[in-house]
Amino acid sequence: MSVAPSRQEQKERTREAILNAALDLSRDHGFAQISLRQVARQAGVVPTAFYRHFDSMDELGLALVERSFLTLRTMIREAQGDPDVLDNIIEASAEVLVRVVKQNRMHFAFVARERASGSAAVREAIQRELELFISELAVVLARLPHLDRWSSDDVKMASGLFVRNMVYRAEQVVQMPEGRPDREEEITRKAQREMRLIVLGFEKWES
Amino acid sequence: MSVAPSRQEQKERTREAILNAALDLSRDHGFAQISLRQVARQAGVVPTAFYRHFDSMDELGLALVERSFLTLRTMIREAQGDPDVLDNIIEASAEVLVRVVKQNRMHFAFVARERASGSAAVREAIQRELELFISELAVVLARLPHLDRWSSDDVKMASGLFVRNMVYRAEQVVQMPEGRPDREEEITRKAQREMRLIVLGFEKWES
DNA sequence: ACTTTCAGTGTACGCATGTTCACTGATGGA
DNA sequence: TCCATCAGTGAACATGCGTACACTGAAAGT
Known part of the structure; x- marks a missing residue:
């Protein structure tokens, strides 16, 4: 049984997911042309949640x-x-x-x-x-x-x-x-x- | 008095204007992130006219x-x-x-x-x-x-x-x-x- | 046990986009 | 002179965008 992650851990995990999503999407289209919404979608998170991690x-x-x-x-x-x-x-x-x-x-x-x-x-x-x-x-x-x-x-x-x-x-x-x-x-x-x-x-x- | 340009000449002129507009806009933002409408606007032409020159x-x-x-x-x-x-x-x-x-x-x-x-x-x-x-x-x-x-x-x-x-x-x-x-x-x-x-x-x- | 904090949600908005379609009017061949 | 061509127009559309805002509910502090 895995322990429930602390709040900090969970936040770090989402941040990591966003970073990886952006890196992944950049591969095909270049970072400059991917949208905040695409990144959020790929990271499995709602667009507004993005702002909790990056301005x-x-x-x-x-x-x-x-x-x-x-x-x-x-x-x-x-x-x-x-x-x-x-x-x-x-x-x-x-x-x-x-x-x-x-x-x-x-x-x-x-x-x-x-x-x-x-x-x-x-x-x-x-x-x-x-x-x-x-x-x-x-x-x-x-x-x-x-x-x-x-x-x-x-x-x-x-x-x-x-x-x-x-x-x-x-x-x-x-x-x-x-x-x-x-x-x-x-x-x-x-x-x-x-x-x-x-x-x-x-x-x-x-x- | 300048002579009225032939149809071909005028078309070539607009094409050139579109190319220059795109080149100019690329300078700041990169070609991949400029839009058809921006290019048309800068070239002094309506968006749909773009299609007369490029697909x-x-x-x-x-x-x-x-x-x-x-x-x-x-x-x-x-x-x-x-x-x-x-x-x-x-x-x-x-x-x-x-x-x-x-x-x-x-x-x-x-x-x-x-x-x-x-x-x-x-x-x-x-x-x-x-x-x-x-x-x-x-x-x-x-x-x-x-x-x-x-x-x-x-x-x-x-x-x-x-x-x-x-x-x-x-x-x-x-x-x-x-x-x-x-x-x-x-x-x-x-x-x-x-x-x-x-x-x-x-x-x-x-x- | 209670309250506070705050990562993530859901809705709503105004805006720019690519593309469609029917159009206009000057050019240039007959 | 007439008429076809076609470069450029203008309105309309569906879609995706960034961001504001009020919210929820579990974790963490007391």
Whole structure:
């Protein structure tokens, strides 16, 4: 027999249902074009109940941004903990990328989609988080051979190149039909080739 | 005294007004979230007249994709004609990029925004056009030193890196507030640094 | 045991939407 | 000159929207 949930627990549960409903509906139509009523319906709740959790759709969007970047940070932390990554940044990080993206498809899809097109508030939040993420990755990169002597501007440039590559490949993984390990391998391979090319540039870089 | 326009001319004029209205409204809200009635209103025409030119908003979107990529092709042709580009691909092409994007702000904004988020039809059309564009640029790149001996796959990778970099920088130019030559210069500089890094990689690339 | 709090309900409203239909009147071919 | 064509009109419709408001009833505080 399950115990009756406390009021707080129940509220949290509904909030979660709303977030998931929005994420789910965004998949097909984009967050900006789904309505408050659609979200409420999918969450199994009456439209007005929505307001007990969020003031507006915009606020819901910001909450989704926050939640999505939480999983992005998990990735960078995982990459940092992995001893392979420092030895072999390219192969290891490309694999971490594809794996984490596959596990969190919806979150990455949301970020990739709304980055350029969401409401102004959502778009700005994503840009800010992405900048933050680039800075965090730069700290990791700064410990690599060749890069440890660079100016911080240069390291950030490298980090930016990697992250943009990552976002692009994540878009592809997200759009990839399920159960196509061949496509997945191809994406991993292409990402690796590109990162290898960039790293080759690092070795000759000056100023 | 101006001559009365022919029926065809007048129709073409209205069609153009609808396209421009849609492009203009997309700027703030994204194409996917503007309504047929808004477009008609902005074009100075009654909603039902819209149907004389397009069957649906989706078809309007596809027409905008086509028109936008027409200006993109202008850019590549201009770059091909410019003798500086072959000698000094990086500086010259970065400048061509920023200039052309500034001249065609709205078209680039449209492509960048709807690439990841438009309706399925619009999204797919843009992806297809972008692939085509990468292939065309690859033909130009194949004539560069170091690259002339590469496999066509490798040249396409290089082309893809440049184009993605271009799309990203175009997004920034578009979002840039008007009359900020300092920001513009910074973007040009960053784009150049990144392209230079990639080209450095080219010189050491094998297989 | 009582009262308060508050997550979720149900109704009602005014508004913008996409699409239909019958129409008008200038253009342009006969 | 007459008449067909057809780009653009204007009214009407059903529908879905965001939000206001008064409400209910169980959980939590006393």
